[in-house]
Amino acid sequence: MFGKSLSFCLLSTLLIVGCQRGETERDLAATGKKSGSDKKITICLLPKIKGISYFSSCFNGARQAAEELGNVELIYDGPTDGDPKKQAEMIEQWTVDGVDAICVAPNAPDVVANAMKEARAAGVKVLTWDADGTQESRSFFVNQATAQSIGEGLVQAMVNDLGSEVVGDVVIISSDATAANQNAWIDVMKPALQKTNLTLATIKYPGENASHALADAQDVIEKYPNLKGMFGISAVTFPGAAEAVEQDGKTGQVLVTGLSTPNDMKKFVHSGTVKSVFLWNTLDLGYLTVHVAEALVSGELKEGATSFTAGRLGEKKIVADNILLGDILIFTKDNIDQYDF
Amino acid sequence: MSLWNRIRRFRGWHEATIALLLVSLLAVAGRLMPSFLRVDSQLLLSRHIWEVAILALGMTPIIITGGIDLSAGSTMGLCAVMFGLCLTASGSLTIGCLACVATGFACGALNGVLISRFRVHPLIVTLATFAGYRGIAEGISQGDSYSKFGDSFSGLARGSWIGIPRPGFLFAMLAIAGTVLLGRTPTGRFIYAIGHNQQAARYSGIAVERLKFWLYTASGLLASLATLVYVSRFDTAKADAGKGFELDVITAVVVGGTSIFGGRGSLLGTILGLLLIHETRLFVSRYWRTDELRSIVVGILLIGSVLVYRVCVRDRRA
Numbered sequence: 001m002f003g004k005s006l007s008f009c010l011l012s013t014l015l016i017v018g019c020q021r022g023e024t025e026r027d028l029a030a031t032g033k034k035s036g037s038d039k040k041i042t043i044c045l046l047p048k049i050k051g052i053s054y055f056s057s058c059f060n061g062a063r064q065a066a067e068e069l070g071n072v073e074l075i076y077d078g079p080t081d082g083d084p085k086k087q088a089e090m091i092e093q094w095t096v097d098g099v100d101a102i103c104v105a106p107n108a109p110d111v112v113a114n115a116m117k118e119a120r121a122a123g124v125k126v127l128t129w130d131a132d133g134t135q136e137s138r139s140f141f142v143n144q145a146t147a148q149s150i151g152e153g154l155v156q157a158m159v160n161d162l163g164s165e166v167v168g169d170v171v172i173i174s175s176d177a178t179a180a181n182q183n184a185w186i187d188v189m190k191p192a193l194q195k196t197n198l199t200l201a202t203i204k205y206p207g208e209n210a211s212h213a214l215a216d217a218q219d220v221i222e223k224y225p226n227l228k229g230m231f232g233i234s235a236v237t238f239p240g241a242a243e244a245v246e247q248d249g250k251t252g253q254v255l256v257t258g259l260s261t262p263n264d265m266k267k268f269v270h271s272g273t274v275k276s277v278f279l280w281n282t283l284d285l286g287y288l289t290v291h292v293a294e295a296l297v298s299g300e301l302k303e304g305a306t307s308f309t310a311g312r313l314g315e316k317k318i319v320a321d322n323i324l325l326g327d328i329l330i331f332t333k334d335n336i337d338q339y340d341f
Numbered sequence: 342m343s344l345w346n347r348i349r350r351f352r353g354w355h356e357a358t359i360a361l362l363l364v365s366l367l368a369v370a371g372r373l374m375p376s377f378l379r380v381d382s383q384l385l386l387s388r389h390i391w392e393v394a395i396l397a398l399g400m401t402p403i404i405i406t407g408g409i410d411l412s413a414g415s416t417m418g419l420c421a422v423m424f425g426l427c428l429t430a431s432g433s434l435t436i437g438c439l440a441c442v443a444t445g446f447a448c449g450a451l452n453g454v455l456i457s458r459f460r461v462h463p464l465i466v467t468l469a470t471f472a473g474y475r476g477i478a479e480g481i482s483q484g485d486s487y488s489k490f491g492d493s494f495s496g497l498a499r500g501s502w503i504g505i506p507r508p509g510f511l512f513a514m515l516a517i518a519g520t521v522l523l524g525r526t527p528t529g530r531f532i533y534a535i536g537h538n539q540q541a542a543r544y545s546g547i548a549v550e551r552l553k554f555w556l557y558t559a560s561g562l563l564a565s566l567a568t569l570v571y572v573s574r575f576d577t578a579k580a581d582a583g584k585g586f587e588l589d590v591i592t593a594v595v596v597g598g599t600s601i602f603g604g605r606g607s608l609l610g611t612i613l614g615l616l617l618i619h620e621t622r623l624f625v626s627r628y629w630r631t632d633e634l635r636s637i638v639v640g641i642l643l644i645g646s647v648l649v650y651r652v653c654v655r656d657r658r659a
Contacts, residue, residue, distance in 0.1 A: 050632070075630055077630055077631060077632055078632070079632065080632065080633065083581075084575075085575055086632070088575060089389050090632070092385065092386065092388065092389075093386060093623075093626065093627060096382040096385055096386055096627075097376070097627060098376075108486065108577065110486075110488035110489060110575075110576055110577050111488070111575045111576065111577045113576065114495055114499060114574075114575075114576055118499075177484050177485055177486070178486055205484050207484075
């Protein structure tokens with residue numbers, strides 16, 4: 001019985017394969033014609049994590065730019081768990097597929113550096129956005145805000161929101177210990193905090209994981225009785241830290257400040273756990289990145305340029321090899337409802 | 342015996358089915374996406390599978406004895422951390438590699454002792470060490486990662502000799518040794534015997550416990566070699582090395598026709614299963630360009646292959 005059905009299956013598979021072989025030639029001719037007539041530029045946008053609102057809103061901006069430009073085929077894909085090794089494997093795969101440009105938001109610069117260097121050697125334009133990689137692995141970095149403005153802004157907001165006379169401990173809930181952005185901000189925040197009455201008690205690295213961030217925040221709330229504030233400096237760990245404060249009923253005693261998207265933070269801002277939320281315009285970040293990638297592929301943008309005009313955003317400054325997006329946004333109870341991303 | 346009976350008793354059915362599936366997959370993939378079959382890109386992307394392939398060589402004989410090693414991925418994590426730690430402390434690559442291999446040996450041997458001396462079920466032992474090894478790795482490294490080992494070390498996994506990726510040579514050597522051991526030596530027969538009936542094997546004078554000890558130790562050693570390839574590929578040693586690999590490996594072994602209850606299976610089947618999974622994943626993510634689809638397809642493959650096995654066995658016993 002089984003032998004018969006199995007051999008039937010095998011035979012039919014062989015037949016199907018045989019038929020398909022016959023069609024191959026015609027198919028090839030058809031695709032050949034297609035690729036000759038329209039020259040689309042394929043741009044891959046690789047986020048740190050796929051599926052969180054921060055990167056989804058960047059993607060929306062990127063899609064706008066792709067539609068505006070018309071000649072761009074945009075591929076948006078990334079690891080759903082923020083694993084930098086999967087980022088590296090995706091870059092390798094895209095390189096083999098012969099895409100024109102890859103825009104990477106590296107979770108761990110060292111892990112993806114080799115894959116990015118190989119892509120460049122294969123003729124793919126590689127740039128970083130949102131977070132920088134190692135210098136030789138990319139041509140440009142689309143920088144949303146300088147570390148100086150973010151780091152000092154965060155500390156300033158914490159001091160203002162708490163009142164400058166308040167003395168006590170603060171902690172930083174970062175992302176991965178390898179995340180370049182967060183580390184650059186921390187480097188600015190440390191000296192800035194020393195000029196205030198606040199003491200940096202510890203830094204936690206829960207990774208891009210809201211439940212780990214929640215657990216770490218609960219740990220520090222318990223461990224430091226004199227805790228006045230927490231900085232949640234990634235779009236994932238900030239809501240996690242705010243959630244911990246609310247669960248422990250510490251609203252009004254521990255203030256949380258950090259960077260995240262307005263939609264994720266609205267409820268915490270309205271409940272008073274959070275007073276200021278920092279971010280740049282994420283739509284514009286995605287939009288600018290796709291414009292830069294397109295200009296690199298078409299040859300409009302060359303290394304060493306000092307300014308770049310990006311569609312509706314107008315002219316953007318280039319400092320060294322960083323293309324600057326511009327000002328950061330601060331959301332408070334008064335203006336957060338005006339934003340939807 | 343009629344020809345029909347001979348076909349039915351042909352022992353390589355599972356392998357043949359998988360090979361056929363693989364060929365038809367490649368044919369369809371090549372039709373939909375002509376660039377898929379290019380040898381250079383296939384060789385380049387084979388990078389994504391070498392570590393799992395090396396682990397599978399240790400896992401196959403273990404599953405043939407009716408055991409399992411869930412700690413393989415976590416062993417890689419601990420090996421990676423020890424490698425990074427010893428390398429940065431001593432500044433010598435050789436010492437780092439030796440530390441890595443020694444750690445793998447120790448992890449495997451601990452599993453082996455617990456399973457063979459204390460007769461605890463492998464599932465429980467390796468479930469415990471699965472959590473334990475990863476925990477120790479995270480504790481020692483405190484979430485830190487070690488990187489920048491230099492271009493020559495990166496070249497170990499990323500470079501190639503005569504067009505073939507370097508880890509491929511390591512894998513080929515190990516695979517040939519494993520195939521000879523399993524198929525051509527008394528030890529290999531004993532491994533199958535343990536899987537069929539452990540008591541009977543013990544009463545017929547096979548040193549069941551000693552053999553099991555060495556199988557788990559070998560699995561640990563192979564995990565340390567896989568770690569070296571892995572660390573070199575990503576130029577980073579971190580406690581999360583090899584996370585989730587144990588499941589990939591077990592999937593490949595089972596898809597390859599090894600019975601999870603022991604007594605049946607082959608390295609050839611495992612290698613074919615691994616290739617089938619790898620090519621399917623590659624095709625799915627290169628053609629549809631979404632990462633999530635990959636896991637779904639692998640799930641379907643696993644169920645499909647177990648069904649084939651069930652139908653086969655029922656037919657043979659009837």
